[in-house]
Amino acid sequence: MSPETLILLLNLRLHVILTLDFYNQINMLYGTVTEFCTPTECPVMNAGIGQEFPKTFKSTIQSIVRRLFRVYDHLYNRHFAEIYTLGIKAHLNTSYRHFFFFIDKFDLIKKDELIPLEELNASIISGKLNSQQQQQQQPK
Incomplete structure (x- = not known):
C-alpha cells in the first residue's frame, strides 16, 4: 500500500466519526419534515x-x-419551504456546508453526482454562503 493511500485511509478512518455525526444531523433535520414527506408527496x-x-x-x-x-x-x-418555516434553515445550511467540505476534501462523491445542488456547492466554495446570507435566504 502506497504512503498516499495509507494516509487517505487513515484520514477516512478518523472521519468516520464525522460520517456518524452527519448521519445524526441529517436524521434530526429529516425528522423535522417527516409529516410532509409522505409516500404521496415524495x-x-x-x-x-x-x-x-x-x-x-x-x-x-x-x-x-x-x-x-x-x-x-x-x-x-x-422541503426547503418547510425547513424555512420551521426556522431551521441555518442548521440545514451549516450541516450541509460541513458535509460538503468533508466529501470535497476526500473526493467521496463524483462531481456529476453533485449536480442537483451545484449552485449551493458553488456558493459554499466561493464563500458566498455565509451566516449573513443564510439569514436572508428564502425558499424557492
Whole structure:
C-alpha cells in the first residue's frame, strides 16, 4: 500500500466519526419534515489499529455519503419551504456546508453526482454562503 493511500485511509478512518455525526444531523433535520414527506408527496427519495483496511473501506464510505447527499438534496429541493418555516434553515445550511467540505476534501462523491445542488456547492466554495446570507435566504 502506497504512503498516499495509507494516509487517505487513515484520514477516512478518523472521519468516520464525522460520517456518524452527519448521519445524526441529517436524521434530526429529516425528522423535522417527516409529516410532509409522505409516500404521496415524495414517492421517490432523490447518501482497528494494526489491522489492514478492508479493500472496500473507501467504497463503503462513498456509498454512505452518497446516500446522505441524497437526503440533503431531497430536503433542499422538496422541503426547503418547510425547513424555512420551521426556522431551521441555518442548521440545514451549516450541516450541509460541513458535509460538503468533508466529501470535497476526500473526493467521496463524483462531481456529476453533485449536480442537483451545484449552485449551493458553488456558493459554499466561493464563500458566498455565509451566516449573513443564510439569514436572508428564502425558499424557492
